[in-house]
Amino acid sequence: MSRETLIDLIYLISATTFLVALKGLGSPKHARKGNMVAAAGMLLAVVATFFKYVDGHALYHVWLILLGIFIGAIVAVPVARFVKMTAMPQLVAIFNGVGGGAAALVSITEFVHIKSSHPATYVTLEVLLGVLIGTVSFAGSSIAFAKLQELMTGRPVTYPGQQIINAVLGAAALVLIVTILVSGSTVLLWVLLALAFVLGVAFVLPIGGADVPVLISLLNAFTGLAVAASGFTLGSNLLIVAGTLVGASGILLTRLMSAAMGRSLSNVLFSAFGSNITASGATEREDGRSVRSGTPEDIGVLLSYASRVVIIPGYGLAVAQGQHVLRELAEELEGKGIEVFYAIHPVAGRMPGHMNVLLAEANVPYEQLKEMDEANSELQTADVALVVGANDTVNPAAMDDKTSPIYGMPIIRADLAENVIFLKRSMRPGFAGIENELLYNPKTILVFGDAKDTLTKVVATVKTS
């Protein structure tokens, strides 16, 4: 067997391990092993690459390659290992961004490298698409990171003519690609790079915090496609398979997430949802309706005498870092023979499945986490729905108020339970900036304050009652 065939065979094995990893994610039991298998496959591919011949010679600059890998690894391991679990969304965003950046760099370098040999038009097209998509992903992920890390506001950033400017930028990028295809100009390639960067930033700015789960999935798909484009250019089936898998998974998740919001993808991306908060927010509530507020002790007693409790977590739980106390509360209640489970809305939090990792971190067994449909059918017989840091995802306006901006979004039916408890920081509406009728329902009790403090007091009461 020739050296090249052997290396290609190893690449085939690695590509297979990626599929095994994704298949392993079908259940929490096999997921971790699958991930390790893929990591081993990746290592194998990297090692094999050192023995590869390109343009008829062995790899140049092997020491430089090793140095680059060394630098990358000593930065990545501690960051990935020790960053707090709550910083997970931004971590995923930034690792996605650097991947996009790498794909863009590979494409640019390849363009410079092959230009003298007058490549076929389709090769240049692949390169340019790789540059465009990779750079947009890099810039977009960086902004998403800044938003999640609160280096900048998480609210949509809007300015006059925003959509027109973005449309012009997008059109300009396409025109530029055609021009480069015809002229083969390297200078224009740098212009395309700069333009793609601006486009990535401008595209993400108007997308607000609660829509970030959709955005992150989409950027993930972008990086995957950019990698696939590099694979076409470099003639590597491994890159094509891996990139395409990620592209497919990102697009699938993006669609699931927008469906879970009851909105179209273009609405999520282009409507600057939630930017009108100051207009419709906290001011116009003085219409005489009152809410019923209670103390943590009231809640403790109410919970202690329930027989079925459904906990509905939202982003506020992650902000308050209340997941451990919440688990403690659930355990206390179970100790009293009360049935407890968690109802998870698909877009609660800042990335797909955010609430699941948050609760998993607090050692909540995954059998207790129920998806929306299943949870809703059981909420009818629940005594108490305990809403912790969620708002829009339980807002009945999504079902019955056609004028509401969230109309059509599937919600968790907290309103079906006999009693509803809201742990809220203030009367401020949720991200969408809309009033929640459920807060004024006579069966609802509100407890204001930090969710973690409140829960700690509730646990104390439950223990003694």
Next chain:
Amino acid sequence: MGNTLLQYATVFILTIFVGTEIIAKVPSILHTPLMSGSNAIHGVILVGSMLILGSANTNLEMVLGFLAVILGTLNVVGGFVVTDRMLEMFKSKPQARKAKPDEVTE
């Protein structure tokens, strides 16, 4: 447009369908690890970066290739480590709460 392009296109198209089939079966509780894990998988761009740097003829190509290798490594190493950390947390009921000694607690 040679046969090679067609061959790559075949792989591309088939992967879309295979990938979609597999990924559609991932339950929503594992959506975060799915994102993070697929994130690690596109870190395979490291292989591309190595080929680019390994064939660099000019200083410009060398600098860009070197940067690409660093970014690609960040992506692949960070991606797998974060995913492993996430998946480690997903526990079933019976053997819950058996923290590993090297586990990071806050």
